[in-house]
Amino acid sequence: MQTREAALAPPEPRRPAPLYLRIVIALLALVAVAVPVLLVSNTPRTVVHKRPPVVISKRVVPKQELPPVDPLKLQEVAPEDARAINAAIPFSTLPNPAARAFHLSGAADSQARAVDCLAAAGYYEAGDDAKGQRAVVQVIINRMRHPAFPKTICGVVFQGSERSTGCQFTFTCDGAILRYSPSPAAWQRARDVARAALDGSVYRAVGHATHYHTNWVVPYWSASLEKITAVDTHLFFRWTGWWGTPPAFTRGYAGVEPNVPQMARLSNAHQGDTTNPLEAALQGDGSLIDPATIPDSAVPNPVGAGLDANHFLVVLDKKMNADAFAALAIKTCGERLYCKFMAWTDPKQKPAKLPATPAQTAAMSFSYLRDQAQGYAKALWNCGQFKRPSPLQCMRVQPPALAPVATVQPGAAATPLPDTKSAVAGPAPLTGVRRKTDPAPAAPKPQISLSLPVVNASPAPRPAESH
Incomplete structure (x- = not known):
């Protein structure tokens, strides 16, 4: 039986843990803290890309306004x-x-x-x-x-x-x-x-x-x-x-x-056709000029709108690129099955109405003719005014029209020549033919019967080709 003195005695103190055990516990605690820290600090950061907002345009282009054609430009997104x-x-x-x-x-x-x-x-x-x-x-x-x-x-x-x-x-x-x-x-x-x-x-x-x-x-x-x-x-x-x-x-x-x-590697049809003047017109020096790039404000009105809506007489800007003449003509002709476009760089030479005189036709700078019923379209330049890469793009150059020579019938009085100082000197006058300007003869002479050959007027030369 335990005595009272034994029951009241203080307990014996606990022995401390062995040193090696304390070292092991300390290492475990250190690892438990260090490993999560290392994992967090070495994890790659997630980059959040900001998506561009999707903006729905509320604007509807009205019928009177042609919608713009934007190029294929892409947003920079993944x-x-x-x-x-x-x-x-x-x-x-x-x-x-x-x-x-x-x-x-x-x-x-x-x-x-x-x-x-x-x-x-x-x-x-x-x-x-x-x-x-x-x-x-x-x-x-x-x-x-x-x-x-x-x-x-x-x-x-x-x-x-x-x-x-x-x-x-x-x-x-x-x-x-x-x-x-x-x-x-x-x-x-x-x-x-x-x-x-x-x-x-x-x-x-x-x-x-x-x-x-x-x-x-x-x-x-x-x-x-x-x-x-x-x-x-x-x-x-x-x-x-x-x-x-x-x-x-x-x-x-x-x-x-x-x-x-660009199509030449794939297509024989795009190897080039030097016999097609319109094709050369569209390409000019090799670059394609799109008629859609011509502004509507540059399109002229036809001759006598309502009476002859298929013919256009146009004065060209002298600063305009000659390669763009065909594009302007095609844009002007629009959807017409038949269209004739005639243009001058000199406004003094442009006729007010058709037909043009031979001189006005010879001064023409550019012409375009479309006849879709015949599958025909042709563009030509006045190569005396504009250099072109191919002679097939050129109007035929003709000499200016000469004044016609009067026709003289046998036995008829010769037509008097204009008596002006500015007149161009003509051929030497025929001898033995009396004119009003000749001085009167001293004494009357017998009537002389002339038998001259007929002199026909030369036909007017062909003007520059204008379809």
């Missing part, structure tokens, strides 16, 4: 951000009617150039994919029918290609068409798609779309247009308001396709 931005733009809930069928016209060589330009756009924009190509070529045909774009297939495809930042289709200005070519089989498939579209086939899904882009890029114009459909990874847009409706797509086809040097 592909994953671009997909999110594009997904945030809603599809239009308005009807999406199909475009009308288009049937290509014009000369065989011009048609071949149109087919190949359209095939190149389909292949380089959509790859070897028939559905994507059909969507792309439908947009190009839609553009050709819209007043804001050129009136040829090749003109639409290569619009702005002379500027590295102004092209409408990327492959025309980034060198893709020169870096690689489709295989013969792929090129034939692209040409078949293009030919079908130019022969009345319509890709209904894209309606009247005039713009498109892939979903991994964001053009600056995308949020201001109506997004109407998607074909695989391509998104298609049309203008808001009246300019995106079927009545806006009524412009006619110019009927003459330009030769595009």
Whole structure:
């Protein structure tokens, strides 16, 4: 039995932990603190990219104002951000009617150039994919029918290609068409798609779309247009308001396709046609001048508007680039099936009305004639005033018209010559022919019967060619 004294005695003190155990515990505590610190301090920082805001334009271009055609300028965003931005733009809930069928016209060589330009756009924009190509070529045909774009297939495809930042289709200005070519089989498939579209086939899904882009890029114009459909990874847009409706797509086809040097590697039709003056006119020194770049304010009124709306008499600005004369003529003629454009740099030589005199025709600086019923279009320069790269672009130079020589009939009195000091000296007068200005004879003489040969007036020389 424990005694009372034993119960009241203090407990014995605990022995301290061994030194090695205390060292182990301290190390564990240090590791528990140090490891999280090291992990946090060495973890890569996450960079948060600020997405540009999607701004939906509320402005609708009125019918009286032609909408501007902006180049394909892209926002600098990562592909994953671009997909999110594009997904945030809603599809239009308005009807999406199909475009009308288009049937290509014009000369065989011009048609071949149109087919190949359209095939190149389909292949380089959509790859070897028939559905994507059909969507792309439908947009190009839609553009050709819209007043804001050129009136040829090749003109639409290569619009702005002379500027590295102004092209409408990327492959025309980034060198893709020169870096690689489709295989013969792929090129034939692209040409078949293009030919079908130019022969009345319509890709209904894209309606009247005039713009498109892939979903991994964001053009600056995308949020201001109506997004109407998607074909695989391509998104298609049309203008808001009246300019995106079927009545806006009524412009006619110019009927003459330009030769595009970039297409020479793919197309025999674009190897160059030196027999086509209009083609040379459109190219000038090798650069394509688009009639759509001519402002509406520069388009003159026809002769006697309402009476003769197919003829134009124009005074050209002497500072104007001669390469732009053809573009001005084509823009002036617009959709007319027949049009005659005659221009002078000297306003004193321009006739007030037709027909022009031989002297006025010889002084003409430029002329353009279109007769679409005959598949004909021709542009000519006065090469005495403007140097051209080819003589086929030149009007025929003719000597100025001479005053006609009077016709003298046998037995008839000769027509007196004008007695002016400024008159140009003519041939020596015939001897034995009495004139009113001759002094009276001293004594009457017997009547002399003259038997002169008939002198016919020379025909007036042909004026400079003006169609």
